Amino acid sequence: MSLATWKDAPRVRPLNEAPLRDGPYILCWLQQALRAFDNPVIDAAVRLGNERGLPVLIYHGLREDYPFASDRLHRFALGASRDVARGCAERGLACVQYVDRAAKREKGLVYRLAAPAAALVLEDQPAFVAQWQAERVAARTGTAVFAVNAACLVPPAALEQGVGTTSAFRRRHEKLRDAWRDWTDEEPSVAPYAGPLPYEPDHLGSMDDAASNALVASCAVDHALAPSAMFPPTRAEVLLRLTRLRDEVLPAYAGARNDARRPEGASTLSPYLHFGMVGPREIMGAIAEADVPDESRAKFADELLSWREWFHYKARSLPVPENYARVPKWARATLQAHASEPRPHLETLDALVHGETADETWNACQKQYLLDGWMHNNLRMYWAKKLIAMTPDPDTGWATACYLNDRLSLDGRDPSTYGNLAWAFGDAAPGYGDRPIYGLVSTRTDRSIRERPNGPEWIAAAASRPTFRLTVPDKPPVDPYLTTKLPI
Numbered sequence: 001m002s003l004a005t006w007k008d009a010p011r012v013r014p015l016n017e018a019p020l021r022d023g024p025y026i027l028c029w030l031q032q033a034l035r036a037f038d039n040p041v042i043d044a045a046v047r048l049g050n051e052r053g054l055p056v057l058i059y060h061g062l063r064e065d066y067p068f069a070s071d072r073l074h075r076f077a078l079g080a081s082r083d084v085a086r087g088c089a090e091r092g093l094a095c096v097q098y099v100d101r102a103a104k105r106e107k108g109l110v111y112r113l114a115a116p117a118a119a120l121v122l123e124d125q126p127a128f129v130a131q132w133q134a135e136r137v138a139a140r141t142g143t144a145v146f147a148v149n150a151a152c153l154v155p156p157a158a159l160e161q162g163v164g165t166t167s168a169f170r171r172r173h174e175k176l177r178d179a180w181r182d183w184t185d186e187e188p189s190v191a192p193y194a195g196p197l198p199y200e201p202d203h204l205g206s207m208d209d210a211a212s213n214a215l216v217a218s219c220a221v222d223h224a225l226a227p228s229a230m231f232p233p234t235r236a237e238v239l240l241r242l243t244r245l246r247d248e249v250l251p252a253y254a255g256a257r258n259d260a261r262r263p264e265g266a267s268t269l270s271p272y273l274h275f276g277m278v279g280p281r282e283i284m285g286a287i288a289e290a291d292v293p294d295e296s297r298a299k300f301a302d303e304l305l306s307w308r309e310w311f312h313y314k315a316r317s318l319p320v321p322e323n324y325a326r327v328p329k330w331a332r333a334t335l336q337a338h339a340s341e342p343r344p345h346l347e348t349l350d351a352l353v354h355g356e357t358a359d360e361t362w363n364a365c366q367k368q369y370l371l372d373g374w375m376h377n378n379l380r381m382y383w384a385k386k387l388i389a390m391t392p393d394p395d396t397g398w399a400t401a402c403y404l405n406d407r408l409s410l411d412g413r414d415p416s417t418y419g420n421l422a423w424a425f426g427d428a429a430p431g432y433g434d435r436p437i438y439g440l441v442s443t444r445t446d447r448s449i450r451e452r453p454n455g456p457e458w459i460a461a462a463a464s465r466p467t468f469r470l471t472v473p474d475k476p477p478v479d480p481y482l483t484t485k486l487p488i
């Protein structure tokens, strides 16, 4: 692959030393970047295919045993995958899918698809299962494997390495943004792959909602965790939200962002970003058209580009980004020094999951995760800080925060999940004074939520939303990400 001459070269990383070879196709394995357009993973595969006169075979598979597998996450991923199939057909690309279930069990499918391929192109994701899956396949297959960053506007490798603070990152990142903003979908110059396959694919693209839901119902996942009505998993919904962002959210964003009661303060794009149904380039294109002062655009871009991409950048430098060890030493030490202090607000995991604790504001926050599969940013800050005092010690606090965030939130299991949780546990400037339970780590009260006009009424209504019940263990799993690394 003539990598060095590609404009996108910093997005692409070879994962093994296997040579490119002859084969019937370039395999493009989509793990999380579930979009057919503006997708650097697909574009890299198509460019490589065009260079070698080969078609691309796009593959998406969904196992039933990933950590926290549920109806909510499965329906979202399969909805996204369905639109990938339809979009690929529009682009003249063959796309095959597989949904793992008892009635149709395929073993080692990625290896079997990769075995004859000239090369395998997959996504470079630094958290959750995609990274270890990619590394494992790269180590075990004889096929050349390339990982492509699709999540960021500026690929982390294009930045100087070793940047240590958000402000230093922001300064460097801002200088590179214009160079990475434009893209053109790569046109395949070869007819779609129509040759033999080692299995009978599922055809999600031709399924209606009823068939797709029936398919999810046949999978052994947590069906008690209902899908979120707030986040339909379709590209049509993404496009509606981009229009809403341009016309309603951006004009109000700077003033409304910290007020959870004002819908125009949130784009609600994070689930779609997490599952790669939209990328930052397309979002930046949408906001370029907004009739708003530059400051409004800049405020939004700072969240989407500085903060989100900082956490992606940072996750790449950590061996296990999900681990509590990422919290600075001083913060872990001060929390540990206070670990044996009495917790007047100690809660069971069941009460936490269901938002049935003694803290009404916290319950209002948690009900958003439980029922909507998403929480407003301002509430997440209070929610995470307070959790430290509701759990017996900081390690359990971290495991609980990851468990609640990752099991319930559509945008969980993301570099932004662990980066923001680390902020709550002390990855920021110390607070003022040495306090009970928190030590030097800054705390947060619910005053800013409660003292808004009609704040108490809003909290009471949000906390009392009726809910369903989930099965909850006594304790959160300590390291679900490592212990559930099953063979692929």
Ligand SMILES: Cc1cc2nc3c(=O)[nH]c(=O)nc-3n(C[C@H](O)[C@H](O)[C@H](O)COP(=O)(O)OP(=O)(O)OC[C@H]3O[C@@H](n4cnc5c(N)ncnc54)[C@H](O)[C@@H]3O)c2cc1C
Residues within 6 Å of the ligand: 257, 265, 266, 267, 268, 269, 270, 271, 273, 274, 303, 304, 305, 307, 308, 309, 311, 375, 376, 377, 378, 380, 381, 384, 405, 409, 411, 412, 413, 414, 416, 417, 418, 420, 421, 424
């Ligand atoms: C304790 C805690 C846990 C969090 N967990 C997650 C998580 O699991 N997944 C997740 O994507 N975000 C997480 N965030 C960041 C932020 O709260 C959400 O991204 C945001 O609320 C999503 O809503 P939105 O799309 O309407 O955001 P908007 O305000 O519309 O922002 C647009 C986009 O910018 C990005 N963004 C905004 N704020 C942040 C931030 N603080 N850090 C990183 N990116 C940001 C998101 O991609 C978001 O979709 C967390 C924040 C906190 C304080």
